[in-house]
Amino acid sequence: MRPFEYEEPRSIEEAVSLLGAPGKNRLLAGGTDLLVRLKRREWPVDRVINLKRIETLRGIEERGDWVTVGALTTIEELERSEVVAKRWPLLREAAMEMASPQVRAMATAGGNLCNASPAADLAPPLLCLDAQMIAVGPRGERTIAIRSFFAGPGRTALAPDEILTGIRIPSAPARGCFIKFCTRRAMDLAVVSVACAVVSKETRLALGAVAPTPIRVAASAEEAAMRCAPIDDVRATAEYRRELVRVLAGRALAKAAS
Amino acid sequence: MKRRLNMTVNGHAVALEVAPHRTLLEVLREDLGLTGVREGCSTGDCGACTVLLNGKAVVSCLTLAPDAEGASVTTIEGLAKDGKLDAMQEAFIAKGAIQCGFCTPGMILAAKSADVLEGNLCRCTGYAKIQEAIRHAGSRGGSPHA
Numbered sequence: 538m539r540p541f542e543y544e545e546p547r548s549i550e551e552a553v554s555l556l557g558a559p560g561k562n563r564l565l566a567g568g569t570d571l572l573v574r575l576k577r578r579e580w581p582v583d584r585v586i587n588l589k590r591i592e593t594l595r596g597i598e599e600r601g602d603w604v605t606v607g608a609l610t611t612i613e614e615l616e617r618s619e620v621v622a623k624r625w626p627l628l629r630e631a632a633m634e635m636a637s638p639q640v641r642a643m644a645t646a647g648g649n650l651c652n653a654s655p656a657a658d659l660a661p662p663l664l665c666l667d668a669q670m671i672a673v674g675p676r677g678e679r680t681i682a683i684r685s686f687f688a689g690p691g692r693t694a695l696a697p698d699e700i701l702t703g704i705r706i707p708s709a710p711a712r713g714c715f716i717k718f719c720t721r722r723a724m725d726l727a728v729v730s731v732a733c734a735v736v737s738k739e740t741r742l743a744l745g746a747v748a749p750t751p752i753r754v755a756a757s758a759e760e761a762a763m764r765c766a767p768i769d770d771v772r773a774t775a776e777y778r779r780e781l782v783r784v785l786a787g788r789a790l791a792k793a794a795s
Numbered sequence: 796m797k798r799r800l801n802m803t804v805n806g807h808a809v810a811l812e813v814a815p816h817r818t819l820l821e822v823l824r825e826d827l828g829l830t831g832v833r834e835g836c837s838t839g840d841c842g843a844c845t846v847l848l849n850g851k852a853v854v855s856c857l858t859l860a861p862d863a864e865g866a867s868v869t870t871i872e873g874l875a876k877d878g879k880l881d882a883m884q885e886a887f888i889a890k891g892a893i894q895c896g897f898c899t900p901g902m903i904l905a906a907k908s909a910d911v912l913e914g915n916l917c918r919c920t921g922y923a924k925i926q927e928a929i930r931h932a933g934s935r936g937g938s939p940h941a
Contacts, residue, residue: 636913637915
């Protein structure tokens with residue numbers, strides 16, 4: 538990697554003020570995406586702002602009608618969380634199927650969402666659960682519904698000087714599942730992913746890797762296949778992905794209904 | 796600007812001055828000479844650079860050196876005690892779970908930390924003997940959960 542300036546803020550306020558400083562600043566959470574981008578020189582950087590020393594960004598907390606997942610909570614912590622396991626099997630399954638144990642011990646929930654990959658594994662379950670993204674910037678805190686959070690591949694609704702501090706999930710439990718179709722069993726990105734949740738009798742469906750962003754769609758396999766907008770790439774053709782959506786959405790809906 | 800980095804590596808306290816853009820992998824290999832930490836893909840996919848950071852397997856190629864501040868790091872060089880190999884190392888030898896050996900340190904450290912071996916690639920042959928060795932270590936109380 539090229540040399541960069543390095544900061545370890547101790548509070549969210551300090552991190553926000555560093556992020557707003559002149560130059561190309563990048564936030565470091567788990568590092569499993571950022572370091573790869575920096576090594577490949579895909580992202581120019583003057584300063585890396587490491588968020589790991591901000592304790593308030595970590596952990597899963599139940600309070601009233603919401604469960605808040607700190608942005609720096611690792612994928613492993615999500616996978617092992619009892620709060621998650623007893624409420625949202627689909628979210629736990631998405632965490633478990635990501636990457637490898639070594640990467641899950643490092644990678645964070647916030648990082649997975651802020652990188653805004655169309656294939657981000659946590660996105661379809663959180664879309665089904667109507668999660669809210671908590672953003673903090675110089676003008677204070679605001680929440681963004683996850684349905685309007687993803688703006689395109691690698692782009693989010695966060696302003697350049699805002700930091701995602703956490704994800705709030707309505708605490709109602711949901712039956713459902715997450716199905717990730719890959720060409721190998723571990724360490725692979727989704728060719729197509731489908732999450733399905735039944736939240737107080739309402740069935741919800743969301744898709745990953747078949748549009749410029751992860752998307753919520755009507756809870757019907759036919760409509761999902763029609764509504765998705767996949768591309769041809771190294772992992773699969775658009776046509777194959779659309780057919781996968783039809784089949785996997787059907788399976789997910791059947792499983793959630795059973 | 797270099798930063799001070801204090802960590803415990805294989806039971807020994809070390810204090811270094813490192814530039815913050817360097818990875819833990821680079822510091823372990825280049826500054827401390829621990830070449831049992833292997834650089835394979837350098838993008839977190841192959842697991843050859845696996846080390847234990849506070850007892851947990853991580854890929855050192857994607858760990859920024861300053862993130863090891865205050866941490867305890869174990870590399871393959873730290874497993875033997877008083878010249879005697881660790882049970883997992885012995886199991887890999889007993890079961891012939893080694894070909895060229897490049898992936899072996901990462902395999903052994905990952906096997907000691909996690910329930911499943913998903914993040915380590917072997918490009919010589921396959922995984923049957925490696926799985927056999929891990930089961931063998933488990934059955935002898937060497938425990939995949941160190």
